[in-house]
Amino acid sequence: MGSTTPSRRPRVVIVGGGFGGLACAKKLAGTPAEVVLVDSRDYHLFTPLLYQVATALLNPADIVYPFRSVLRRLRNVSFYQASIARVDFERRVITTGRGRELDYDYLVLATGSTSDYFGNEELRERTLAMKTLEQAQRLRNHLLACLEHAAQSDHDADRRRWLTFVIVGGGATGVEYAGAISEFRKLVVREYPELRTDLIRIVVIEGAEAVLPAFPPKLARYAQRTLERLGVEVRTGTLLVSVEPGAVRLSSGETLATETVVWSAGVRANEPAGVEDIERGRAARLEVDERLRVKGRSEVIAIGDLAAVKADAGDLPMLSAPAMQQGRYAAALILATIERKPDPPPFRYRDKGTMAVIGRNHAVASVAGVKLTGFPAWIAWLTVHLYYLVGFRNRASVFLTWGWDYLRHDHPTRMITFVDPDPVADQLAATSMLP
């Protein structure tokens, strides 16, 4: 594995096993390349359902698939769990968090994105995010703990503060999470005799004039109306001014007493060290050429959220579909180079549309020019997400859980968990630069 090992087959190192990296690895299966997938976690994470872990609906294991299970039939693809300390383009070597070097002939950078706090440390410390499984579990623990704190409070003002949930950012994540939290009202009615549901307040803060700015206006309006029917307050054209202990200040001059601020208003590329002299696009994404190559180096490719890939209407969005298409493209490009064939034509994104769920029976979807709302969009959302979830067992488990929840309004993974830290596990991932 060290840099001194002679490598007969050209070695492709893929850094990051999200949608893009994993698609690339699978596409390179059975080719003459020796492929190493490096990730700080030992699992592929199905991020679109993170918000359901964060509302005590799904088990973490339901939306996770071990890399080794995905790769086990792919003889030329191996897995290496490590965080990345540095990329060295000159020496064609990556250095792991524990100081091991892996050399490459081709490098696919697919390290995704992370929350962007725009340099504001206070914001980072005082808000909760939902980009990783750790964060989703923390958010679940936090929400449930807020209910217990409220139940133990002596005054309504305290109860209100514990039961006010502020979500900053009205994109798909913010909208989906707000809708999901609104289901907690039923839980409170049923199991918290100490509390009244009218004390619960869910507020979405969005700087733009409408939620879901990436969606057609008709769908965005529908989403906002639906949220409001679910009892969610939507504040568009409003910015977060500051987060203080126990309160947030808004640009409208209003102050909300709260212990819960979910940050879904900013996302940026999660680049490894060593890429400092590469040009950046919006959200610090790496500039790539029309074949997704970095700095004109034919052996380094960046894909997914990390890469600023030009399209007709600005850069491609940070979604799973562009990442997967780019992952497959990167594999084809590398294979062509290895086989000394001409490069494939420049990367072109085939837009599969976009969708977001708002709550039980309600979603919005924009697919191939067709705009769906309500129940049909909801069914479409369920179907697509089940389809893309990796593994039969996960699909079955999620399907059964959704059915159970639909009938019972249950939160089956409702528990406040802690995990004793383990130094042996920490060595693999905790010093990670990946999200």
Added chain:
Amino acid sequence: MGSTTPSRRPRVVIVGGGFGGLACAKKLAGTPAEVVLVDSRDYHLFTPLLYQVATALLNPADIVYPFRSVLRRLRNVSFYQASIARVDFERRVITTGRGRELDYDYLVLATGSTSDYFGNEELRERTLAMKTLEQAQRLRNHLLACLEHAAQSDHDADRRRWLTFVIVGGGATGVEYAGAISEFRKLVVREYPELRTDLIRIVVIEGAEAVLPAFPPKLARYAQRTLERLGVEVRTGTLLVSVEPGAVRLSSGETLATETVVWSAGVRANEPAGVEDIERGRAARLEVDERLRVKGRSEVIAIGDLAAVKADAGDLPMLSAPAMQQGRYAAALILATIERKPDPPPFRYRDKGTMAVIGRNHAVASVAGVKLTGFPAWIAWLTVHLYYLVGFRNRASVFLTWGWDYLRHDHPTRMITFVDPDPVADQLAATSMLP
């Protein structure tokens, strides 16, 4: 909730919602008592299946049931999530970890047991335990991380060290865990092409002359033979001398290079502060009278692992069955006192027998004088554990997972997880004195 609140109905505070505490709370439902169940966690934990969480088979949520769900139909029973800082028998008050006081008319102490390291801090720091959900998850993370470390090792000696799993204590927990880890061989064959299964070594260390000392000798012999057939080395009559970084020393003079030492050789009462002047039995359990009362105080009852309850052959074992029977007895005793009826006759334990699973298709069971081994015992074990698991959903999930695992030899919750600590959740439980 404070000590100044006038209480019309007699208030029963139950500290600890394990098998004993929960049985007591349920038995007091619908009585004139006002019952408060206090626990540092928000869930009842089905401890007999912890080892299956610790081997990546079951989800944590599968063996957990939220107290509020159990109690929601019991109008006179409420839940209060808090750790216990102190019990004050004179003032009849318990103080929570956050300084709140709850007064009681009757107190049921059911705080269970915790690992006993016999004052050896090194032992505590360098071994892994399996008494709590946190510990089981840590153990799962640790085992999986050992496989990854082994896969990244350059030398067989390192690989052997990472793949040697030492279990100290040949009781039911140690035997069940050793059998479950032996299943990891199949995982390694399938998904770790870097490793050979002959590098895997599982060693059970037991000080007595046989494993399962609490079982009839015939069953113990069967268990040992079965473990050995599964490739587990059983060292009876052997003591752990010391745990050093990367190795353990045994009383046989042998040193085993290992990164994993599971401690299941010592358990002691997990008593709250304030009970210092109560006499102790073996394993520091509180001495109680024949009606489970502490110090002759008619209003304080100790049950379960915490209490040294005399039986024909020494104290009752630390198992769920005595705890549940004692919980129900405590409820009856309190109710008789409230209703000014004569005390019920002294507590008597009805022995339901004992059982332990060793591996796929193999268990031992001793029930009502009948000794079962092999497949019949295994089916009995599965049935009893499914029956006692709380909640239809958990039963269904565990049943389906077992079926899946039986056919597929899968480890569906295989992932190395971390949870970002949350200060709001920590306030409720992390300062806990409960296990």
